[in-house]
Amino acid sequence: MASFLSLLFFAVVFSVSLFLLRRSRYRRLRLPPGSLGLPFIGETLQLISAYKTENPEPFIDKRMNRYGPIFTTHVFGEPTVFSADPETNRFILLNEGKLFDCSYPGSISNLLGKHSLLLMKGSLHKRMHSLTMSFANSTIIKDHLLVDIDRLIRLNLDSWTDRVLLMEEAKKITFELTMKQLMSADPGEWTESLRKEYVMVIEGFFTLPLTFFSATYRRAIRARTKVAEALTLVVRERRNDDRPRSDMLGALMASGDNFSDEVIVDFMIALLVAGYETTSTIMTLAVKFLTETPLALAQLKEEHDQIRANKGHSEAAVEWCDYKSMAFTQCVVNETLRVANIISGIFRRTMTDINIKGYTIPKGWKVFASFRAVHMNPEHFKDARTFNPWRWQNNSEAANPGILYSPFGGGPRLCPGYELARVVLSVFLHRLITRFSWEPAEEDKLVFFPTTRTQKRYPIIVNRRERGPTRS
Ligand code: HEM
Ligand SMILES: *[C@@H]1O[C@H](CO)[C@@H](O)[C@H](O)[C@H]1NC(C)=O
C-alpha cells in the first residue's frame, strides 16, 4: 500500500513538472491568449457543462470576450487553439494537407473504418474526394438523383397522419435515399433491418469522451461489423453482375481504380454516416424554425403552391427547373444551415509551427475552427441569433461566401454532399408544405440550438390540406 502511494506520489510530481515544463516552453512562443486550465483535464469540464445550457456558444463566447477570437484552451487531453475568426478559419480550411491535417480519436476511426474518406490523407484523399464530388454534383442530381429524392419523399409522406415524429421520419427518409443512391436499394425489409444496425453504429459516435467504458460503444462496434458484412455481400454480388448501373457503387467500380471490397464498403459507410444526422437534422430544424416564423412560412407556402399550380397536377414530379425556381426556399435553406450549425466546426492538427495573426501555434497542436461562432456573431450577421431568411434575399452576406458562411466547410475537404443536402431539403419542404399544414405537438420541445446531440424527436400534428382545383 505504502509503495503504491509513493508511486502515485512520484507519478503526480512527474506529470505536474512535465506540465509546467511544457507550459514554460509555450510561454517562450507567442501562443494565442487563454488558459490551459488544470493538468490533464484542462478546461474539458467547463466545455462539457457549457454545452448543457441553451446558449449556442457559451464556452466560446466567454473566452472570446476575454481573449479575442483566437484563444488557447486545453480540452479532451490536449492543448487546443480555438478560432472564431473568419479569416483564420478560412486559412485552416484551405491549407488542409499542407499545414494542417484532419485528426480523429481512435474510437472514431474504428467506427468509420480505416479506408474512410474522412480519415484519408494525401493523394488518395484527393482522388476519392473528387470522385465523391462527381457522384453528387448538380448534373448527377438533375439527371439521376432528383427523381428518386422526390419519389421516396412522397412515398414516406403518404403514410403520415395525425402525430408524426418529425426527426424519426427525416432519418428514415435520409437513410432510404442514401441506400438508393449508393446501391439502387429500394426501401424494404432489408434496408429497414440494416438501418436498425446502423442506428447503433451512429450511437457509438456520441459516446465520447467515455468511449472505452461504454457498452454503447462496444455495441456500436459489433453493429458496424454487421453493417460492413451486409454491404460486402452487396459488393460481391455486384462484381459478378455485368449490367451497368447508374448508382455510386456502379460508378466506383467503373472508375478504373481497382478498389478493394474493403475500400468500397468503408466508402459507403462514410457516406451513410456523413449524410445521416446532418441532413435529417436540417430537415427537422427547418420545419421548426418555419413554424416559429409564420411570415416566412406563409411566403414559402405561396412559392410552393405557385409551383404546384404551374405544374397543373398535384402529384407531378419535381423537376430541376422547379428546384431552380425556388428562390425564397433557398433563402430558408441558407438561413436554416446558418442558425442550426449542425457541424459546429472542424478539428485539425498542425503539421508545423503556424504563424497567424501575430501568434504561433506549435506543431502537433489541435486547432478548432468554429463556424458556429462566426455564424452567430452579430458583427458578421445582423441580429445573428434570429432566424431571418430574408437576410439572404439581396444576397448581401453571400457577397463574400466561404469567408463568413461555411456550413459545409471548404477547401480540399469541402462537403461533397452540399448540393445534395440542399436539394433534399428543398424537395422535402415542397412536398410537406403543399400537402400538409401542421402544428407542433405540445410536449417535447426541441431546444433552439442543437448544441449537444438532441434526443428530441420533434413531434408534430399534421393535417392534409384540401387539394385545390388543380387536382386532375
Ligand atoms: C446539411 C447537411 C450537411 C452538412 C451541414 C455537412 C457538413 C459537412 C462539413 C462541414 C464537412 C467538412 C468536414 C471537415 O472539413 O473535416 C463535411 C464533410 C463531408 N460530408 Fe457533409 N454535410 C452535410 C451533408 C452531407 C451529405 C448528404 C453527404 C453525402 C453525400 C455528405 C458527405 C460528406 C463527406 C463524405 C465528407 C468528408 C469529406 C472529406 O473529408 O473529404 N455530407 N460535411
Ligand atoms: C458531374 O460529374 C460527372 C461525372 O460523374 C461529369 O461528367 C460532369 O461533367 C460533372 N458535372 C459538373 C457540373 O461538374
Ligand SMILES: *[C@@H]1O[C@H](CO)[C@@H](O)[C@H](O)[C@H]1NC(C)=O
Ligand atoms: C486489383 O487489386 C487486386 C487486389 O486488391 C490485385 O490482386 C489485382 O491484381 C489488381 N488488378 C489490377 C488490374 O491492378
Ligand SMILES: *[C@@H]1O[C@H](CO)[C@@H](O)[C@H](O)[C@H]1NC(C)=O
Ligand atoms: C446560399 O449560400 C451559398 C453559399 O453557401 C451562396 O452561394 C448562395 O448564393 C446563397 N443563396 C442565397 C439565396 O443567398
Ligand SMILES: *[C@@H]1O[C@H](CO)[C@@H](O)[C@H](O)[C@H]1NC(C)=O
Ligand atoms: C432588398 O432590396 C430591395 C430593393 O433593392 C429593398 O426594397 C429590400 O428592403 C431589401 N431587402 C433586404 C432584406 O435588405
